[in-house]
Amino acid sequence: MKLYWGPHTCAIGTHVLLEEIGKPYEAEKIDAAGGATKEPWFKAINPKSKVPTLVLDDGRVLTEFGAIAIWLARQNPELNLVPTDADEEQRALSLMDFAVGTIHGQAFGRVFMPERFEPQDPVHQTLGLGQASVKKQGRQMIEEAFAIVDGQVAGREWAAGDRFGIADAALFFVERWAAEAGVELPANLAAHLERVKARPAVRTVMRIWGEA
Ligand SMILES: N[C@@H](CCC(=O)N[C@@H](CS)C(=O)NCC(=O)O)C(=O)O
Known part of the structure; x- marks a missing residue:
């Protein structure tokens, strides 16, 4: 999977979760503040023009910090990233x-x-x-x-x-x-x-x- 992130953005929270999980992933830095999320190549991936954007190995694209976080937690239940209680x-x-x-x-x-x-x-x-x-x-x-x-x-x-x-x-x-x-x-x-x-x-x- 590949995370698109940009300096100073909320994508750092997603990046931290990926690193905590410790499974292989790629992370690509883009100039989000400079308008990279508005470029056609990025809009083709995520029309919302936002990071974090997480592209899965099968091509599915996950967006929205909370939704990505819950998805990552469910893939790795042993880490209890969402409490069970x-x-x-x-x-x-x-x-x-x-x-x-x-x-x-x-x-x-x-x-x-x-x-x-x-x-x-x-x-x-x-x-x-x-x-x-x-x-x-x-x-x-x-x-x-x-x-x-x-x-x-x-x-x-x-x-x-x-x-x-x-x-x-x-x-x-x-x-x-x-x-x-x-x-x-x-x-x-x-x-x-x-x-x-x-x-x-x-x-x-x-x-x-x-x-x-
Ligand atoms: N609701 C989105 C918000 C994401 C968001 O606002 N990302 C900002 C960086 S912190 C962004 O990509 N901004 C680029 C832009 O709006 O052009 C989420 O929770 O993932």
């Missing part, structure tokens, strides 16, 4: 969905790509007010969301269950964006980020990404 599974999926849909999609999206959320009315457009207020709103949303999740991970080593799993991979990619967005990570999330970064699989991925 129903309450812990619910916790893992809830945390992952919040990280992917709200913290990434809504909050960081406003900070990193304000133009996609900018009010389109002429006053904002002419005075250039839109993007600054969108970014400010994004930072507030990140802070509020991090405060909620910080309370949820208090006293736990991993986000759900008793070992590293898909929710940790999702939290990892939003936690590591905090500094870039100028947001301070609350204490429990900062400690969680350090625990994740200390894992051998994560260190390997960070070396591949040129960050270690």
